[in-house]
Amino acid sequence: MFHLRLISAIGLITLLMFVVWLDYWYPLFGVAGLWMWPLGLYAALATASEFTKLALHGGHTLSRPAILVAVGAVYLVASVPLFWGFSGSAYPADCPVGIAGWPGIAVPVALFGLSAFHMVHYSKDGKTLERISIGGLVVLYAGGCCSFWVVLRMQPASQWALLTLVGIIAVTKLADIGAYVTGKLMGRTKLCPQISPGKTWEGFVGGFLFAGLGSWGYFVYFVPWMQPTEWGDLGQWGPILLAILLTVTGLVGDLTESVIKRDVGSKDSGHLLPGMGGIWDVTDSLLPTAVIGFLGVVAGLVPQAA
Numbered sequence: 001m002f003h004l005r006l007i008s009a010i011g012l013i014t015l016l017m018f019v020v021w022l023d024y025w026y027p028l029f030g031v032a033g034l035w036m037w038p039l040g041l042y043a044a045l046a047t048a049s050e051f052t053k054l055a056l057h058g059g060h061t062l063s064r065p066a067i068l069v070a071v072g073a074v075y076l077v078a079s080v081p082l083f084w085g086f087s088g089s090a091y092p093a094d095c096p097v098g099i100a101g102w103p104g105i106a107v108p109v110a111l112f113g114l115s116a117f118h119m120v121h122y123s124k125d126g127k128t129l130e131r132i133s134i135g136g137l138v139v140l141y142a143g144g145c146c147s148f149w150v151v152l153r154m155q156p157a158s159q160w161a162l163l164t165l166v167g168i169i170a171v172t173k174l175a176d177i178g179a180y181v182t183g184k185l186m187g188r189t190k191l192c193p194q195i196s197p198g199k200t201w202e203g204f205v206g207g208f209l210f211a212g213l214g215s216w217g218y219f220v221y222f223v224p225w226m227q228p229t230e231w232g233d234l235g236q237w238g239p240i241l242l243a244i245l246l247t248v249t250g251l252v253g254d255l256t257e258s259v260i261k262r263d264v265g266s267k268d269s270g271h272l273l274p275g276m277g278g279i280w281d282v283t284d285s286l287l288p289t290a291v292i293g294f295l296g297v298v299a300g301l302v303p304q305a306a
Contacts, residue, residue, distance in 0.1 A: 008273045012282065016169075024162055031085035032158040033150070044075045044146035046279035047287070048138050050269040051260070055134055058264025061127040066117045067135045070110040074143030077106035081154045091154065099154050100294065103147035110139050141256075145287035148294050155297065157305030160227045164302055167218045168246065168293035172285050175211035175247040176254070182206020196258040199251075208247045215243035219302045232300025242293070242301040249292045250285030257284040 016039070022028070023035040048071040052064045081091045081099045097105065114135045118128055152168065155161040183203025191199040219239040223229060232238060257269065257280055270278020296302065 012273070020162065020166055024159055027158075029086070030088075031082065032162075033082045033153040034085070036153060036162075037079065037082060037150070040146055040149045041072070041075050043149075043279060043283050043286075044071055044142050046270075046272075047146070047283050048142040050278045050280040051138050051142060052134075054260060054264050054266055054269060057266060060130060060134060060264075061125075062131050062134045063117065063121070066114060067138050070114050070135065070139045071143035073113070074103065074106040074110045074139060075147055075150070077109070078103045078147030078150050082150055093156075100148075100151050103144055103151065106147065107140055107144045110143065111136050114139065141287060145290050146283075148290035152290065152294050152297065157227070160223070160229065160305035163223050163226055164297055165293075167215070167223065167302070168242075168289060168296075169286060170218065171211050171215045171243055172246050172250045172289045172293075174214040175207040175243070175250050176285055177207075178210025179203040179207030179251075182209075192255065195255055195262060199255075204247075204251065207251070208244060211243040211247045212240050215239040215246075223303055228306035229303035230306050231303050234301060238296075238301035238303075242296045245292050245296060245301075246289045249288045253285045253288040256288075257281070 019035050019039060023033065028034040045068060048068055049064075052062055052067055055062055056064070080102050084091045091099065115132055118132055118135075122128060149165065152165045153161055155164070179199070180203065183198065183200045183206065186206075187198075187200030187202045189201040190197065191201050191204060216236070216239050219242075220236050234241065261267065261269065268277030269280035269284075272278050273282065
């Protein structure tokens with residue numbers, strides 16, 4: 001099982017790094033972020049698909065096609081700044097919506113559309129509230145959070161934004177790896193045995209140490225080496241604070257998936273990745289950290305483009 005997990009992880013990392021390399025040096029049609037855009041869309045839809053399958057497996061009632069359409073629509077609307085690149089000009093800095101405002105528009109509109117769908121297809125089975133509630137959660141969770149990957153990528157200074165996005169993903173996954181390794185080697189004190197028996201406080205500390213060292217090395221040395229940058233008020237302590245935030249947020253995302261899987265009696269969210277489970281088993285920690293990572297960037301916890 002470990003070997004399958006390792007092979008799947010290496011395959012995913014190789015694919016991501018290849019796409020990042022293309023996006024950094026050879027933007028498709030001259031549009032920054034276009035190489036990575038399909039990966040985000042696939043992650044959003046695949047996560048939503050596995051989430052809804054688990055809910056159905058647990059006996060819940062929902063409208064799966066409508067939810068997937070709503071999630072895809074949120075991601076598409078959030079990508080307006082990216083598609084603006086086809087015009088040949090930069091996204092207007094004085095736009096009232098800005099870049100981060102598009103997910104804020106897309107999510108409420110999608111929720112309204114989903115509610116309207118259930119009005120049209122109303123059934124007197126007493127399950128409408130359940131359909132709307134689960135659908136709304138999936139739209140917000142998968143569509144809304146994934147949209148912030150686009151927001152991060154479309155920050156001014158294209159190559160710096162890409163490096164920052166990759167760093168947030170890498171630090172989040174380093175926390176996962178650190179927690180897994182440390183927990184296996186010295187885990188004794190259970191963190192939340194009723195939800196995830198394998199997680200320990202020792203693993204949590206190990207995850208932070210991995211994430212902290214990785215974040216410090218990446219943002220203090222690698223990013224400034226690749227791009228001219230300027231430090232904010234917190235200086236080199238910023239990446240450490242970011243690592244703490246990403247470690248805690250990633251853990252919450254992981255436990256969110258775990259509690260849902262346990263509630264419906266499923267071990268994995270899917271079987272697409274041998275040894276790792278499904279796509280949601282990979283994106284569980286990355287979904288909420290996309291939002292927190294963006295807030296960390298805005299707060300100046302990482303070096304800013306000069």
